[in-house]
Amino acid sequence: MKKSVFILSFLFAMNIYLNAQSLSEAPNFDKYAKANSELASPQQGEKRVVFIGNSITEGWVNMRPDFFTANNYIGRGIGGQTSPQLLLRFRQDVVDLQPTAVIINIGTNDIAENTGKYNPVYTFDNIKSMAEIAKANGIKVILSSVLPVGEYPWRTEIKNVPQTIDALNANIKAYAEANGFDYIDYNIEMRDANGAMIEGYGSDGVHPTIRGYEVMEVIAKKVIDKVIE
Numbered sequence: 001m002k003k004s005v006f007i008l009s010f011l012f013a014m015n016i017y018l019n020a021q022s023l024s025e026a027p028n029f030d031k032y033a034k035a036n037s038e039l040a041s042p043q044q045g046e047k048r049v050v051f052i053g054n055s056i057t058e059g060w061v062n063m064r065p066d067f068f069t070a071n072n073y074i075g076r077g078i079g080g081q082t083s084p085q086l087l088l089r090f091r092q093d094v095v096d097l098q099p100t101a102v103i104i105n106i107g108t109n110d111i112a113e114n115t116g117k118y119n120p121v122y123t124f125d126n127i128k129s130m131a132e133i134a135k136a137n138g139i140k141v142i143l144s145s146v147l148p149v150g151e152y153p154w155r156t157e158i159k160n161v162p163q164t165i166d167a168l169n170a171n172i173k174a175y176a177e178a179n180g181f182d183y184i185d186y187n188i189e190m191r192d193a194n195g196a197m198i199e200g201y202g203s204d205g206v207h208p209t210i211r212g213y214e215v216m217e218v219i220a221k222k223v224i225d226k227v228i229e
Contacts, residue, residue: 029077037229039074042098047228048072051096052086052130053105055079055207056147064213071221074099082109083126090130094139100228101140103220104130107168108206109190111161112152118164124171131181140227143176144184144220145169149206150196162195184223186216 043046049072051057057077061068068075076093078085094102109115110123131141146165152158169187176183190212192198197205198217201212208216 001037007177009024016080027085028078028081029089029092032076032093036092039097042100046072047100048074048097049101049103049224049228050074050076050097051103051105052090052094052107053077053103054081054086054123056108057105059207060213060216063210064217067213067217071224073224080109080114081106082115083107083123083130084115087126087129087187090133094130095133095137099139101224102130102134103144103224105144105146105184105186106163108149109173110207111146111149111164112158120164120168120171124169124175127172128175131175131179135179141176141179141181141185142223142227143172143181143228145172145187145220147202147206147208148191148195148197150194153204162191166195183221183226185222186219189215189219213224 006185051073053066054077058079059077061075063149067073074097076171086104086106088101104127106127107123111118127143131143134141146169151161151167160220165187169185173183173185175181190197190201190208197208197212201215203209
């Protein structure tokens with residue numbers, strides 16, 4: 001079963017790669033290749049947790065490194081990435097690290113059309129494929145919401161961003177509930193009345209400040225502790 005799920009997911013990922021719309025869709029396997037190779041296998045009883053995502057995850061590790069080191073969390077975020085890119089590097093940057101659990105946070109750059117026109121079904125399918133690969137490899141799945149955004153500074157022509165994010169988050173949450181996965185809802189705690197990020201929680205309305213990450217840490221750790229206990 002595990003083998004068949006991986007083969008199907010791999011073929012799906014290769015189809016994404018071969019039909020990439022631009023070089024910007026390259027998964028950047030080199031980003032964490034050295035760090036991954038230097039990471040020893042988990043010791044008996046060790047409960048390793050991987051966070052995979054985009055610049056929000058990458059920035060989290062850079063701005064709040066103690067949160068990760070103190071909790072045996074591993075950050076594998078790459079700025080600007082979209083869901084197909086995460087799917088392509090999911091084995092290397094998650095499965096091969098043998099974590100107890102993975103937190104998947106992706107979707108905002110899909111909506112911002114970083115690698116092509118936003119297709120909600122395509123993005124959601126990529127998230128589901130990552131969850132299925134993790135489950136097939138005995139990794140506990142924690143899905144998380146896309147953070148609130150009122151407008152993308154680099155793509156101001158994209159309208160109705162909060163509503164689009166809400167629709168994707170509703171699908172992710174429903175999928176998590178239907179499949180017994182845990183769900184971290186950053187969005188509900190970080191949004192203002194208009195669905196944008198609360199002032200002070202974000203540096204540009206998209207990327208969290210230290211204060212924003214502190215809020216996320218409280219929310220995330222509560223869910224993670226329950227999952228890996």
